[in-house]
Amino acid sequence: MIAAPLGSSLPAAGRISDRLRKRASRHVPERIIEFLLFAAALGSVFTTAAIVYVLVKESWVFFQAVPLAQFLFDTQWTPLFDDAHFAIMVLLSGTITSSAVALLVAIPLGAVIAIYLSEFAPFAVREVAKPFLELLAGVPSIVYGLLALGLFVYEFGLGQSILSAGLTLALLILPVVIVATREAIRGIPRIIREGAYACGATNWQTVRDHILPYSTPGILTGVIIGMARAIGETAPIITIGALTFIAFLPPAPFAGDPPAGPFDWLFAPFTVMPIQMFNWTSRPEAAFQANAAAAGFVLVLMTLAMNAAAIWLRYRLRRDIKW
Amino acid sequence: MIEVTTNRSGGAAPEAAPQAKAEVSNLSFYYGDFRALKDVGMPVYDKKVTALIGPSGCGKSTLLRCFNRMHDLYPGNRYEGRITLHPDDTNLLAAGVDPIEVRMRISMVFQKPNPFPKSIYENVAYGLRVRGVRGRVALDERVEQALRGAFLWDEVKDRLHEMGANLSDGQQQRLCIARALATEPEIILFDEPTSALDPIATASIEELVTELKERVAILIITHNMQQAARVSETTAYMYLGELIEFGLTDEIFIKPRKKQTEDYITGRFG
Numbered sequence: 241m242i243a244a245p246l247g248s249s250l251p252a253a254g255r256i257s258d259r260l261r262k263r264a265s266r267h268v269p270e271r272i273i274e275f276l277l278f279a280a281a282l283g284s285v286f287t288t289a290a291i292v293y294v295l296v297k298e299s300w301v302f303f304q305a306v307p308l309a310q311f312l313f314d315t316q317w318t319p320l321f322d323d324a325h326f327a328i329m330v331l332l333s334g335t336i337t338s339s340a341v342a343l344l345v346a347i348p349l350g351a352v353i354a355i356y357l358s359e360f361a362p363f364a365v366r367e368v369a370k371p372f373l374e375l376l377a378g379v380p381s382i383v384y385g386l387l388a389l390g391l392f393v394y395e396f397g398l399g400q401s402i403l404s405a406g407l408t409l410a411l412l413i414l415p416v417v418i419v420a421t422r423e424a425i426r427g428i429p430r431i432i433r434e435g436a437y438a439c440g441a442t443n444w445q446t447v448r449d450h451i452l453p454y455s456t457p458g459i460l461t462g463v464i465i466g467m468a469r470a471i472g473e474t475a476p477i478i479t480i481g482a483l484t485f486i487a488f489l490p491p492a493p494f495a496g497d498p499p500a501g502p503f504d505w506l507f508a509p510f511t512v513m514p515i516q517m518f519n520w521t522s523r524p525e526a527a528f529q530a531n532a533a534a535a536g537f538v539l540v541l542m543t544l545a546m547n548a549a550a551i552w553l554r555y556r557l558r559r560d561i562k563w
Numbered sequence: 564m565i566e567v568t569t570n571r572s573g574g575a576a577p578e579a580a581p582q583a584k585a586e587v588s589n590l591s592f593y594y595g596d597f598r599a600l601k602d603v604g605m606p607v608y609d610k611k612v613t614a615l616i617g618p619s620g621c622g623k624s625t626l627l628r629c630f631n632r633m634h635d636l637y638p639g640n641r642y643e644g645r646i647t648l649h650p651d652d653t654n655l656l657a658a659g660v661d662p663i664e665v666r667m668r669i670s671m672v673f674q675k676p677n678p679f680p681k682s683i684y685e686n687v688a689y690g691l692r693v694r695g696v697r698g699r700v701a702l703d704e705r706v707e708q709a710l711r712g713a714f715l716w717d718e719v720k721d722r723l724h725e726m727g728a729n730l731s732d733g734q735q736q737r738l739c740i741a742r743a744l745a746t747e748p749e750i751i752l753f754d755e756p757t758s759a760l761d762p763i764a765t766a767s768i769e770e771l772v773t774e775l776k777e778r779v780a781i782l783i784i785t786h787n788m789q790q791a792a793r794v795s796e797t798t799a800y801m802y803l804g805e806l807i808e809f810g811l812t813d814e815i816f817i818k819p820r821k822k823q824t825e826d827y828i829t830g831r832f833g
Contacts, residue, residue, distance in 0.1 A: 363638040431677040437636060438671040439690040439742065442663055449689070454680060561680040562728035 295540060298533030305527075311534070319531060326531075328538055334402065334482070334510035335471050335542075341406020341506070342413060342470060347463055349410070350417025351452075357418075358425045359447050377415035384412050385476030393480050400481030403506040408476050413466035420462020424455035429563050457557035464550040468543045474514040482511045483519065513539050583649060584609035584750060584780035585630070590644035590656075592625055592634070598804065599625045602644070605799050605809045607750065609649075612772060612781045614795035614812065616788070618827065622804040623784045627752050630655065630782065631669045632662035648749070667694065670743035671752040675759045676735035678727030678742075683710075683719050686727045686738055690746040709745035713737045714771055733764025740771060751775065753783040757790065769794050788828055792816050800824045 303311070306326045314327035357369055388408035398404045428451060436446045513535050520528035520535075583606040592600035600622050607613050615623040625634075632655065634640040642656040648668070655665050670690070678686050687706045688696075696702055706723075710716040715737045719730070727738050736756060743751055753772065757765040772781060772794050785791050791798055791812065798812045800819075808815060808824045819825045826832050 429677070431673055431675060432679065434633060434636065435673065435677040435679065435739075435742075436689075438631060438633065438666055438673075439693055440663055440666040440670075440746065441689075441693045445693055449692075450679065560726060562726065563677075563680065 291540065295533055295537045298530060299537045302530035302534040305530075306534075319527070328535070331511060331513050331516055331535060332538065334405075335512045337402050337505060338405040338409055338477075338510065338512060339467060339471055341403060342409035343463065343467060345407060345410035346413045346417050346466075347459070350414050350463075351421050351459055353414075354418045354421030354425065355447055355451065358422055359451060360443060373415060373418055377419060380475075381412055381473055382475040382479070384408055385479035387411070388476060389479045399507060400509060401507040402510045404480045405477050405482060405510060405512070406506075408480060409470045409473065412473065412476060413463070413470050416466030416469070417459070417463055420466070421455060421459045424458025424462070425451055427458060428454050432563060454561055457554050457561070460557070461550040461554045464546050464553070468546040468550075471512070471542060471546075472514055472539065474512075474518055477512055478515060481509070482515050581608040581611060583607065585649065585655075586645075586647045587626075588645045588647065590626070590629065590642070590646065592622075592629060592643070593641040594625075595639045600629070601804045603801075603804075603806045605806055607780050607782055608797060609780045610776055610778070611797060612776050612783060612795040614791040614798045615782065615784045615801060616786075616791050616798060616827070617801035617807075618832070619786075620803075621801040623801055624754060625804075626801070627671075627754055627782060627784055630665075630750065630752055631671050632656070632665045633671070635662045667746070668748060669750045669752065670746060670748040671754065672736070672739050672743050672756050674755045676732055676739050678730075678735050678738050680726065680728060682724045683727050683730070683738060684723040687741045687745050690742060694746065705745055709741040712744045712775070713741035714767065714774075715741055731764070733760050733767060736760060736764065736768060737771065740768075740775075744775070748779060750780045750782060753781065755784050755786060758786065765790075788816075788830075800827060802827075 311326055311328050313329075314325050315329065316325035317327050317330035318325045357366055361369070385408065388404060388411070392398045392404040392407050393400060398407070432450065432454070433446065436450045441449065517532040517535050517539075520532040585607040586605075587607070588604045590600055590603040591598060603622075603626060605613075615626065617623055628634055629642060629646060634642070644656065646655040647653070648655055653660060655669075679689065681689075684706055687709050688702050691702060691705055696705070707716060707720075710719060715734060718734060719725075719738075727735060730738060736759075740751075740756075756772075757768050760768065769790060772783065775781060783791075783795065795812045797810065798815045799809045800807045800815065800821075800823075802823060808819060808821050810820070815824060816828060819828060
């Protein structure tokens with residue numbers, strides 16, 4: 241019997257837990273740190289709650305004057321006219337279309353750059369590119385606006401259009417996409433990658449069959465979080481003429497007649513929501529404050545929805561990726 | 564068991580001398596400036612199991628990974644010397660030889676089961692797809708063959724399209740063996756294939772290795788002396804990047820020529 245002598249030398253289970261409990265109560269600094277951390281966490285919850293409270297309270301005034309149906313489904317935004325219309329779609333359309341352009345450009349470009357850097361580039365190129373990427377991510381967004389004004393608006397002659405805005409936002413989120421892709425790729429275990437090469441796969445086959453599919457969840461969540469930030473940006477888009485008054489819905493994408501018509505929307509003048517909010521809050525009339533709050537409410541809802549989508553997508557796509 | 568011996572007593576017809584499938588000669592390997600392998604030379608016999616033993620950091624894995632040019636994936640690595648693959652006498656390490664070509668002929672099973680996050684079927688079919696095998700019928704047939712070869716078919720034939728990661732650890736490792744087998748390699752490299760497995764799964768992998776050597780040359784790293792003794796015909800003992808002793812497993816384990824080998828095998832160090 242081995243169990244008997246071993247068992248007798250062990251202290252009884254009850255005594256160990258008693259000792260642990262006594263020790264826990266003795267550590268006062270431990271308790272203080274725990275409380276501070278808890279307070280910090282609580283702070284972020286309160287901030288979020290406060291934002292929602294202010295927005296709801298302010299926009300309550302707005303929605304008492306404007307029916308929700310009109311707000312959502314009307315096609316004119318003319319708050320100053322006698323026959324006032326309040327259609328959020330007029331403002332939202334600029335945000336949505338410019339974001340769509342940004343995504344179409346930034347996802348493929350960012351993914352290709354990140355994949356090149358982590359899978360194909362010679363070691364020296366990677367080392368040189370890294371600090372540049374980090375710098376790019378840290379450039380203030382207004383500087384992107386200046387670049388866009390000079391490059392897209394004047395040099396390329398794209399004008400103060402949705403296309404210019406979309407490309408600007410694309411530049412803005414490009415570093416985010418690249419870093420997210422790089423991190424997602426880095427998360428793929430070495431042994432999986434080596435497994436692919438050991439099967440005789442080429443660089444490209446490994447990327448196409450493994451690296452890309454396994455890093456898609458990470459890329460997508462990175463993209464959505466970058467995008468949620470970009471739709472709130474004002475500075476870089478002001479410089480390319482979004483601080484303007486738009487009363488009607490711009491042409492719907494791909495609605496015009498070919499050959500040039502379908503792309504009219506890309507060159508339409510536009511505005512985005514954060515800029516209009518900024519515009520209204522700088523005016524004296526109280527009614528404009530309510531407008532700003534209502535638009536802010538929509539903006540927060542959009543950001544929340546995008547974050548929720550990111551979480552859901554990550555969950556959905558990662559379910560099948562187990563190492 | 565001792566088929567490798569060349570001179571047998573008695574009048575029985577002598578067995579054919581073992582054929583070398585590959586020959587390592589004057590092999591040195593460098594991680595940057597660090598010389599991880601020093602002038603290694605040894606044969607790998609066809610349809611036999613060669614075990615690589617030695618303490619951690621002795622260069623077993625480094626040597627194994629030279630055979631499929633795995634070191635080419637990382638910068639700063641350099642080979643010197645030759646690994647000659649018979650019968651065509653290709654030097655696997657030559658600069659002009661494409662590592663992809665090498666990996667087409669020599670497959671590998673890793674220390675931890677590493678199935679791709681794909682279905683069981685796709686895991687086994689991957690090596691074939693990479694080689695351009697396209698037809699459904701041909702793929703089905705070779706996937707089944709490989710799974711049967713890895714003693715896994717009966718357990719998975721009804722769920723080929725489930726994820727490989729849903730299998731048990733032992734099954735996952737057999738799946739990886741099936742993946743390595745599907746492409747009909749000339750040599751299979753095993754890098755401590757049972758170190759992450761329980762004793763029962765280990766036994767089934769060992770049985771599988773014994774079965775596979777009927778068809779291919781096998782090079783296996785192991786930390787388990789009993790395992791080396793059970794599955795291999797020849798054994799190489801390595802220490803600090805050097806090949807200390809190479810010979811028939813039975814001789815190495817019963818009567819090693821070098822004191823150092825004996826100390827390691829008997830567990831006095833390592």
